[in-house]
Amino acid sequence: MSNIQETMMSGMKNQTAFTIPVLGGIPISEAVLTSWILMVLIMGLVFLLTRKLKPDQPGRVQAFLEMSVGALNHFAQDSIGPRWRAFAPWLGTVAVYIAAANLSGLLGLVPPTKDVSVTAGLALTSVCLIYGSSFRFLGLRGGLRKFAEPMPLLIPINVMEIAIRPLSLCMRLFGNVLGSFVIMELIKALVPVGVPVVFSLYFDIFDGLIQTIVFVFLTALFTGETIQEE
Amino acid sequence: MSVAIGAAIAVFTGIGAGLGIGIATGKATEAIARQPEAASQIRSNLLLGCALAEATAIYGFVIGLVVIFVG
Numbered sequence: 001m002s003n004i005q006e007t008m009m010s011g012m013k014n015q016t017a018f019t020i021p022v023l024g025g026i027p028i029s030e031a032v033l034t035s036w037i038l039m040v041l042i043m044g045l046v047f048l049l050t051r052k053l054k055p056d057q058p059g060r061v062q063a064f065l066e067m068s069v070g071a072l073n074h075f076a077q078d079s080i081g082p083r084w085r086a087f088a089p090w091l092g093t094v095a096v097y098i099a100a101a102n103l104s105g106l107l108g109l110v111p112p113t114k115d116v117s118v119t120a121g122l123a124l125t126s127v128c129l130i131y132g133s134s135f136r137f138l139g140l141r142g143g144l145r146k147f148a149e150p151m152p153l154l155i156p157i158n159v160m161e162i163a164i165r166p167l168s169l170c171m172r173l174f175g176n177v178l179g180s181f182v183i184m185e186l187i188k189a190l191v192p193v194g195v196p197v198v199f200s201l202y203f204d205i206f207d208g209l210i211q212t213i214v215f216v217f218l219t220a221l222f223t224g225e226t227i228q229e230e
Numbered sequence: 231m232s233v234a235i236g237a238a239i240a241v242f243t244g245i246g247a248g249l250g251i252g253i254a255t256g257k258a259t260e261a262i263a264r265q266p267e268a269a270s271q272i273r274s275n276l277l278l279g280c281a282l283a284e285a286t287a288i289y290g291f292v293i294g295l296v297v298i299f300v301g
Contacts, residue, residue, distance in 0.1 A: 171292055172284075178292070214278065214281035
């Protein structure tokens with residue numbers, strides 16, 4: 001029993017992978033290291049897949065890529081509205097990163113989204129996008145007036161939402177990934193062979209992808225709502 | 231002992247999430263049975279609603295973990 005507790009404790013902590021020996025040592029956490037590995041993998045994949053693109057006779061890879069980008073654009077158009085063009089690339093990038101991060105548990109890496117700092121960073125970029133685009137598209141007055149909608153009585157609630165939205169985005173992703181990580185560790189400690197594979201299908205693949213979709217979808221929805229004009 | 235009880239109380243939030251997801255799924259099934267051609271749209275809305283409802287359970291879980299490991 002104490003064995004399980006020890007595994008849990010070590011799984012919960014954010015370990016330092018190594019330290020760069022400059023300026024008195026910069027600690028690099030496991031989340032950052034895994035993110036770097038994922039970045040290399042994603043960039044390699046991007047270069048590999050987009051090498052021989054032909055406009056007139058698309059191959060199978062190109063058809064798949066065009067389909068995915070088309071689906072992303074369609075999704076952005078649906079949830080953001082007429083000004084979707086500027087947001088689609090960002091949404092796609094975040095989706096690819098979160099999906100890769102959540103699925104990295106399958107490769108035996110520690111998922112970076114298990115670290116609350118990573119999800120907090122993602123949520124902060126989201127909230128900057130949401131309110132930044134509001135001021136960018138509606139102007140200072142229009143952006144401020146957005147807080148008094150649908151009626152001035154709700155101003156305190158709308159102001160509180162500036163903090164609540166990133167908090168809930170951050171905690172949702174972090175809690176889900178950490179929760180599935182802890183449950184997987186428990187299952188692995190109880191039954192080491194066979195059973196974890198079945199549960200990993202749900203907890204690693206299904207849950208990870210759902211959370212990716214939810215994060216991107218909520219960001220798009222909030223953005224679409226804040227840049228909407230009457 | 232008191233830590234364990236505190237964590238258990240925090241995880242009680244799961245009740246709300248379970249009820250909410252159950253109701254949402256039931257309604258979605260009804261809606262799909264009535265209008266099978268709108269199934270894909272209903273499914274995406276259901277997914278979003280479930281994720282939002284599930285968030286409360288996740289908050290409880292995170293707080294439970296914080297109570298055990300940090301407090």
